[in-house]
Amino acid sequence: MKKSINAEKNYSKLLFNVIVLMVLTSLGMSCDSVVEVTDPDIVTPESLNSEAGIQTLRAGSLGDLAVAMSGSAAGHGATTGLIIMSGLMADEYTYSGTFPTRREADTRNLQDINSDVNTIYGNLHRSRTGAETTVDLLADFGGNPEIESEMQSVTGYAYVMFAETFCGGVPFSKAPADGGELIYGEPLTTEEMFNTAISWFDQAAANAGSNANLANLARVGKARSLLGLGQIENAAAEVAGIPTDFVYNIEQSDNSFRQENGIYIMSTVRRQFSIADGKGGNGLMFRSSMDPRTPWDGGTEFGQDDITLYYNQLKYDSSNVPVVLASGTEARLIEAEAAANADDAATVEDIHNALRATIGLSDLDLSGISGDDLLLAHFSERAFWLFSTGHRLGDLRRLVDVYGMMPSNVFPWGPYFKGGEYSSTLKFLVPQSESNNPNYLGCLD
Known part of the structure; x- marks a missing residue:
């Protein structure tokens, strides 16, 4: 489809704005992170004037999402991702390295100049802006509903991850498709971030058409947002009928350092993140349970800091193992949470035992359990199924914010x-x- 003359003229402005936004979200990162930013001349305004250009933007957004979530082998000491840093904030990992910024996450004594958090923050925003730009540019090519759906879901998941793991007050700036000036975002509350995510997922579901995988990706994302808002029954209704064997992966590759699975690199290769066991008294027994969902080895040598006994996670046992972003298993867990919230122990038990049977685990007996104990039993099972996928910190926060636990x-x-x-x-x-950003207010909560 031939583009209008105005659209043609606006490509240069649009690309410039996207690059400026990416640079702004990168400020404050380590020098190694800054020098790894892709040369903007590789993707020129002229190269975006094609279907191939759209695919380039799509691939870039997915690549930034992978780095934001799982990290990568690139950078000095590799690059941490949200999954492993949020796992430190929760009870999935303990830190066996020497970087003070990562120890801050392990103790939750964070500063707002933490370079690892800033790197994750920038990569999430880059993924979001790349996805948004792809959707905007598709309009000039007559649209491509499936690519639009996928990119709208990527945008939605970026909002979800910000809402689950960051404090309220995250601004979301925008590079307009008409080539206008960069629009600095206003700080959003946690509730506003979840609601904005829902809006993106609704658009994604509408564009998915007959593509069941993309529709399910959007539905799981929307349900995850509804959980964050405390709309537990609505979340369960959203995922009803999603096949349990549905999976959408964040792909990893050993084609380049940037594409490698950073969880594997930071744990198995660099011995900086050790799988936890009863962390801080309240943490789950991810090691001593000997559960096949959290495989590990080690305990015979020290980590990178030479003082902490190292226990290596084996869920990601190579640099090209993908990371699950959304799945039918998560859909069933959302339904189980709704049953637990309704104090329906029998349904919670049935859902969990059906899942456990798929990998040969023995049945749970939840008879006689109710209230907070039933919720905690469910959240424990959920933690083992979703170990090291970026869910646990949001889950613990939901126990506090939605269910009122201390x-x-x-x-x-x-x-x-x-x-x-x-x-x-x-x-x-x-x-x-x-x-x-002149609208910056820091944390609102």
């Missing part, structure tokens, strides 16, 4: 094993680098 009863708490104590902070802070 943080000191669900988060790692009390003395920290390397000295000091765990902080009462439960969220990543909006990085100080966002102060380049």
